[in-house]
Each structure stands twice: as C-alpha cells, then as structure tokens.
Amino acid sequence: MKKFITLVAVGIGFLAFASLASAQIASSLHNLSSGGPNGIKGAVDEICVYCHTPHGGKKAIDPAGDWAPLWNRNYDPTTGGAFTVYNSYTVDAARSNPPTGVSKACLSCHDGTLGLNQLINWPGRGSGAAFVPNPDSSNQIGTVPPGVNNMALIGRDLSDDHPVSMNYADALSYGTGGAIGEDTHAAGFRASAGSGNRWTVVNGTVTLPLYGSSQATAKVECGSCHDPHEARSFAAQSGTGGSVMFLRAANTASALCITCHLK
Ligand code: HEC
Ligand code: HEC
Ligand code: HEC
Ligand code: HEC
Structure with missing residues (x-):
C-alpha cells in the first residue's frame, strides 16, 4: 500500500511537472485563443x-x-x-x-x-x-x-x-577611444559568433540570435531581444508584477543591452 501511495505521489508530481513544462506560451500574453485568459482574443x-x-x-x-x-x-x-x-x-x-x-x-x-x-x-x-x-x-x-x-x-x-533590421556587422562605434572620462568608446559591440544560418551574440549565459545567412548579413530583429513563446511575461497580466516582456534574458543590470553594447 505504502509503495502504491508513493507511486501515486510520484505520478502526481510528474503530472504537475509535465503541465508546468507545457505551460510556456499558454500562460503568456501570446495565448490569443478564444478560450484563453487574456483580454485580447481571436x-x-x-x-x-x-x-x-x-x-x-x-x-x-x-x-x-x-x-x-x-x-x-x-x-x-x-x-x-x-x-x-x-x-x-x-x-x-x-x-x-x-x-x-x-x-x-x-x-x-x-x-x-x-x-x-x-x-x-x-x-x-x-x-x-x-x-x-x-x-x-x-x-x-x-x-x-x-x-x-x-x-x-x-x-x-x-x-x-x-532600431531593427540592420546588419549587426555594420554597427560601428564612434571614435577609437580617448583620455576623457571613463567611456572610451573603444569598442562599441561584442563580436557575433556562429556558422551557416545561425549567428548569435553571446555573453555568459545570455545568447541572442541574429537573423541571416552569413556573419556580414546577420541582422538584429525583434526576435534578437524577444522570444515570442516566453512564458514569464504572463506575470504582469495576472497582476503579480515583474513582467519580463517576452525578453530572451532578464534585463537586470541591463544584462540584455550589454550583451551587444560594450558600454
Ligand atoms: C504570437 C505569435 C506566435 C505564436 C502564438 C507562436 N509562435 Fe512560434 N514563432 C513566432 C515567431 C515570430 C517565431 C520566429 C522568431 C524566433 O525565431 O524565435 C517563431 C518561431 C517558432 C519556432 C522555430 C524557432 C524555435 O523557437 O524553435 C517554432 C518551432 C515555433 N515557433 C513553434 C510554435 C508553436 C508549437 C506554437 C504554439 C504552441 C507557437 N510557436 C506559437 C511567433 C509565434
Ligand atoms: C534591442 C532589444 C529590443 C529589440 C530589438 C526590440 N525590443 Fe521590444 N522591448 C525590449 C525591452 C528591453 C523591453 C522592455 C521595456 C520595459 O520594460 O518597459 C521591450 C518591450 C516591448 C514591448 C512592450 C512595451 C511595454 O513597455 O509595455 C513590446 C510590445 C515590444 N517590446 C515589441 C517589440 C517589437 C515588435 C520589436 C521589433 C519591431 C521589438 N520589440 C524590438 C527590447 C527590444
Ligand atoms: C498574432 C499577433 C501577435 C504577434 C504575431 C506577436 N504578438 Fe506580441 N502581443 C500580441 C498581443 C495581442 C499582445 C497583448 C497586447 C495587450 O496586452 O494589449 C502582445 C503582447 C506583447 C508584448 C507585451 C508583453 C507584456 O508582458 O506586457 C511584447 C513584448 C510582445 N508582444 C512582443 C512581440 C514580439 C517581439 C513579437 C515577434 C517576435 C510578437 N510580439 C508577435 C500579439 C502578437
Ligand atoms: C542584439 C544586439 C543588441 C541588443 C541586445 C541591444 N542593442 Fe542597441 N543597438 C544594436 C545595434 C546593432 C545598433 C545600431 C548601432 C549603429 O549602427 O550605430 C543599436 C543601436 C542602439 C541605440 C542607438 C544608437 C545611435 O547611435 O543612435 C541605442 C541608444 C541603443 N541601441 C540602446 C540599447 C539599449 C538600451 C539596449 C537594451 C535595452 C540595447 N540597445 C540592446 C544592437 C543591440
């Protein structure tokens, strides 16, 4: 009997985990289904x-x-x-x-x-x-x-x-650095990396995609900063605050911005 209860408990735990795992977009502001939770519906x-x-x-x-x-x-x-x-x-x-x-x-x-x-x-x-x-x-x-x-x-x-829809590789930084103050403008942007059709800008745990088929033409688009399937953006809508706006990385200490901008 004890074994059975344990099994049931494990089963329930698994189900809870499984439903969490599939929550994703369903619990976000991008769930636009007629039966969904949002004010704006299809x-x-x-x-x-x-x-x-x-x-x-x-x-x-x-x-x-x-x-x-x-x-x-x-x-x-x-x-x-x-x-x-x-x-x-x-x-x-x-x-x-x-x-x-x-x-x-x-x-x-x-x-x-x-x-x-x-x-x-x-x-x-x-x-x-x-x-x-x-x-x-x-x-x-x-x-x-x-x-x-x-x-x-x-x-x-x-x-x-x-700005969106510009080649990341074409983004330059003004000047080459100088003695005034701390901001030298020395290097404006972190280099992109990748191969084939997959180019990204990576800083620690933050990886932001660029869109294009070569390093020279890979572009910054809305999807570079936002993941339209990100679940956590539901928080604001449900009144608990802390919306992350479908961002690919929380912008605490401007972590998102400084993935690309070396400021
Ligand atoms: C509000 C619009 C929207 C909805 C709703 C949406 N997607 Fe997407 N999806 C996008 C956009 C925009 C992209 C391209 C951006 C990107 O690469 O992340 C994308 C990319 C994808 C990709 C390829 C890139 C990746 O992230 O793997 C898959 C697979 C995908 N969607 C599956 C789904 C499935 C399955 C659903 C429903 C459960 C869904 N999407 C609902 C907008 C949406
Ligand atoms: C360089 C990064 C970046 C790009 C590119 C970008 N966004 Fe955003 N977006 C953000 C950040 C950061 C926020 C959160 C701002 C806040 O907290 O008020 C945001 C917020 C938003 C919001 C919610 C606005 C609000 O304050 O309620 C919408 C809608 C949005 N973005 C759509 C887009 C669309 C559409 C595009 C492409 C045309 C795009 N974003 C491109 C970074 C970006
Ligand atoms: C099918 C329509 C549709 C598409 C496509 C779509 N969105 Fe949205 N998005 C919505 C709606 C509807 C809302 C909720 C608006 C509201 O609350 O008034 C929303 C909300 C948002 C918000 C605000 C989230 C928050 O927490 O307040 C952001 C950010 C956003 N979208 C970004 C994007 C980006 C970036 C893309 C492309 C990758 C995208 N959306 C594609 C319909 C769409
Ligand atoms: C995916 C990479 C990426 C991310 C993330 C990003 N940016 Fe940018 N940003 C760019 C690029 C590329 C340009 C274009 C720069 C150029 O060509 O001079 C730009 C332009 C700008 C500009 C205008 C510069 C000008 O000369 O007019 C500002 C301001 C800026 N970004 C601020 C931000 C802030 C704030 C964030 C975080 C919310 C952010 N960026 C996140 C890539 C990025």
Whole structure:
C-alpha cells in the first residue's frame, strides 16, 4: 500500500511537472485563443494558429522573400502606410524600410493594422474564412481594452523604437577611444559568433540570435531581444508584477543591452 501511495505521489508530481513544462506560451500574453485568459482574443480556440500553420502558410513574410517560420498571417507590410525607421546622428548600420523577416512577423500584429483573425489557413478544410478581412477592431492591437497594455501598439512609426533590421556587422562605434572620462568608446559591440544560418551574440549565459545567412548579413530583429513563446511575461497580466516582456534574458543590470553594447 505504502509503495502504491508513493507511486501515486510520484505520478502526481510528474503530472504537475509535465503541465508546468507545457505551460510556456499558454500562460503568456501570446495565448490569443478564444478560450484563453487574456483580454485580447481571436475567434479560434487554438494557440499556435494565430502565428503558424502546418500547411499553406506564407513562404515568406512578404514578396521580398524574408523568411518567418510557417507564418499564418495574411500580412502585407506595403499596405497600411509607410514605416518610419529609427534615425539619429550617430547610428551607422542602415535600417531596412520596411523592416525585414522576424520583425515583420511581429509587426503583423504589433503595427496595429491587422486584426488577430486575419489568418491565411483557418482551421478546417481549405482556407476557410481566412481571406475575409476582419474589421473587428476589438481584437486588433491598438484599440486598447481595459486593463490591457497601452505600449503593445508599436505602430508604423519606428523612430522611437530600438532600431531593427540592420546588419549587426555594420554597427560601428564612434571614435577609437580617448583620455576623457571613463567611456572610451573603444569598442562599441561584442563580436557575433556562429556558422551557416545561425549567428548569435553571446555573453555568459545570455545568447541572442541574429537573423541571416552569413556573419556580414546577420541582422538584429525583434526576435534578437524577444522570444515570442516566453512564458514569464504572463506575470504582469495576472497582476503579480515583474513582467519580463517576452525578453530572451532578464534585463537586470541591463544584462540584455550589454550583451551587444560594450558600454
Ligand atoms: C504570437 C505569435 C506566435 C505564436 C502564438 C507562436 N509562435 Fe512560434 N514563432 C513566432 C515567431 C515570430 C517565431 C520566429 C522568431 C524566433 O525565431 O524565435 C517563431 C518561431 C517558432 C519556432 C522555430 C524557432 C524555435 O523557437 O524553435 C517554432 C518551432 C515555433 N515557433 C513553434 C510554435 C508553436 C508549437 C506554437 C504554439 C504552441 C507557437 N510557436 C506559437 C511567433 C509565434
Ligand atoms: C498574432 C499577433 C501577435 C504577434 C504575431 C506577436 N504578438 Fe506580441 N502581443 C500580441 C498581443 C495581442 C499582445 C497583448 C497586447 C495587450 O496586452 O494589449 C502582445 C503582447 C506583447 C508584448 C507585451 C508583453 C507584456 O508582458 O506586457 C511584447 C513584448 C510582445 N508582444 C512582443 C512581440 C514580439 C517581439 C513579437 C515577434 C517576435 C510578437 N510580439 C508577435 C500579439 C502578437
Ligand atoms: C534591442 C532589444 C529590443 C529589440 C530589438 C526590440 N525590443 Fe521590444 N522591448 C525590449 C525591452 C528591453 C523591453 C522592455 C521595456 C520595459 O520594460 O518597459 C521591450 C518591450 C516591448 C514591448 C512592450 C512595451 C511595454 O513597455 O509595455 C513590446 C510590445 C515590444 N517590446 C515589441 C517589440 C517589437 C515588435 C520589436 C521589433 C519591431 C521589438 N520589440 C524590438 C527590447 C527590444
Ligand atoms: C542584439 C544586439 C543588441 C541588443 C541586445 C541591444 N542593442 Fe542597441 N543597438 C544594436 C545595434 C546593432 C545598433 C545600431 C548601432 C549603429 O549602427 O550605430 C543599436 C543601436 C542602439 C541605440 C542607438 C544608437 C545611435 O547611435 O543612435 C541605442 C541608444 C541603443 N541601441 C540602446 C540599447 C539599449 C538600451 C539596449 C537594451 C535595452 C540595447 N540597445 C540592446 C544592437 C543591440
């Protein structure tokens, strides 16, 4: 009997662990399913469908040919107005306009032009209701329902946002260092490392991905700093504070920033 109870206890422990392990995106603000916990919802009771489809998604996020994985959003970044990209007197790397790849994937919701339900492959046979433009602004970022994040609308004006869609290798640092003060500007950026299609910037336990097929063309995109499947961002929404904003690393002591910037 004792053995049986132990087994049951172990079993329950395992189940609890298993459900924790599968929680991930389900307990985050990116669970947009109709049955999900968030204020902003789509019409389908599935989680991945708002971003991915197993078949028939976009080969590329737009005709220019930037890849995003099995993308299920009916997004054309050329409609809905031009983007304004980041600019300053000191920035060096050229920023693509419109933004590229994964950044466009994020912007297919966060620029506020596309309702959550505008999918390419709706569940079921064929493409279903997919191509019916969804005029319902209650499930579009930008019309902010009560209690919902008013910063989630990144919009089309990216001039107040950290630059994206630029070659990391083209980011230079002003000057070569000097005697004034402590900031010598000696070396602005940590070198990227990797091979093939996988380039990263690594500092200790923090690894941030760049997106591109060579070191020279690997880009900083939204996904370099954010992991859209990160579970811990639910904390703010559930009222316990401490949202980590889908960040790939907690930004305590600006650990995220100083992975790339040698400041
Ligand atoms: C809110 C949008 C969104 C949702 C919902 C979403 N994903 Fe993703 N997913 C992305 C984006 C954007 C990328 C590309 C960025 C990157 O490389 O991390 C991605 C990349 C991936 C990748 C390849 C990179 C990796 O992290 O392994 C896999 C696999 C994946 N998603 C699976 C899933 C599954 C399974 C679900 C549902 C449980 C899901 N995603 C839900 C946006 C989403
Ligand atoms: C399918 C639509 C969709 C896509 C694609 C998407 N998001 Fe979101 N995201 C949302 C919604 C909806 C919210 C919740 C907004 C709110 O609370 O008002 C959200 C919230 C967020 C938040 C705030 C989290 C918090 O804790 O407050 C961040 C950060 C974020 N998204 C980043 C990204 C990034 C980066 C990408 C691409 C890698 C991405 N999102 C792709 C729909 C999307
Ligand atoms: C260089 C890193 C970096 C890049 C690139 C980046 N972000 Fe962020 N993002 C952050 C950090 C750090 C925060 C948390 C800010 C805070 O705590 O207020 C954040 C917050 C957010 C938020 C929540 C805003 C809030 O304060 O509630 C959204 C939404 C978001 N990012 C979307 C995006 C999208 C979309 C892109 C690409 C166009 C992007 N981010 C690119 C670092 C980045
Ligand atoms: C994935 C690498 C990466 C991360 C992480 C990152 N940055 Fe950047 N950041 C860059 C690159 C590349 C540029 C473009 C620099 C250039 O070309 O001059 C840039 C540009 C900037 C600029 C504008 C510089 C200018 O000359 O106008 C500021 C400010 C900045 N980052 C601050 C931050 C802060 C704050 C964080 C953390 C929240 C952060 N960055 C995280 C890579 C990164």
